[in-house]
Amino acid sequence: MLQITDLHTYYGNSHTLRGVSLELPASTSLGLLGRNGMGKTTLIRSLMGYVRAASGQVRWEGSDVTNRAPERTARLGIGYVPEGRGIFPNLSVRENLVMSARRGVDGRNDWTYDRVLTTFPRLTERLGHGGQQLSGGEQQMLAIGRALMTNPKLLILDEATEGLAPLIVAEIWRVIAQIRADGIATLIVDRDYRKVLAQSDRALVLQKGLAVLGGPSHTLRESTELAGYLGV
Secondary structure, X not given: OEEEEEEEEEEOOEEEEEEEEEEEOOOOEEEEEOOOOOOHHHHHHXXXXXXXXXXXXXXXXXXXXXXXXXXXXXXXXXXXXXXXXXXXXXOEHHHHHHOOOOOOOOOOOOOOHHHHHHHOHHHHOOOOOEHHHOOHHHHHHHHHHHHHOOOOOEEEEEOOOOOOOHHHHHHHHHHHHHHHHOOOEEEEEOXXXXXXXXXXXXXXXXXXXXXXXXXXXXXXXXXHHHHHHHOX
């Protein structure tokens, strides 16, 4: 479904991605691992079109979508929960959800307004609250719910549990497991590499913009190299 080949990206003179390649089949999950500043978010932002790739190729379902504008990328069936959440602070919880509601590109409408509220009961109690009035955990639930209401084929989660209380973190991982069970492909970045490996089929480790280790998640859990790359 998603194929990235030899992708190079720069921030000014800084060569941030150095020929990264990956494949993500439909209905599977890929974990992106690596210490801070190693290129994980840049890879996602290059895929989404927020950062322009200098060379290489991004293909979605066989079509070249390299450097496509973010709004056009989203219409392909890719949901994105960015680091920092990106909800609309001046809109209510209900408005944040309703504005993004649409059928998937394949016509599916599995994730409705009611299902999102059932999945995140806490949001039901906050429907009239503005985005800026929510706690960090509630904002993250809203960000994930909003992305799900686009009924994506692929959901990208960039640091979805960062800075959240343990109970909220557990809830987020429960929902990620449910999303996978629904057959939605996922691309997951998170500091808790053990959770990432438990909730992914394969994983890729980045170091200084290079893909240095990859394979089935159950194999990487036993890898002696992984700890060295992650500094754990």
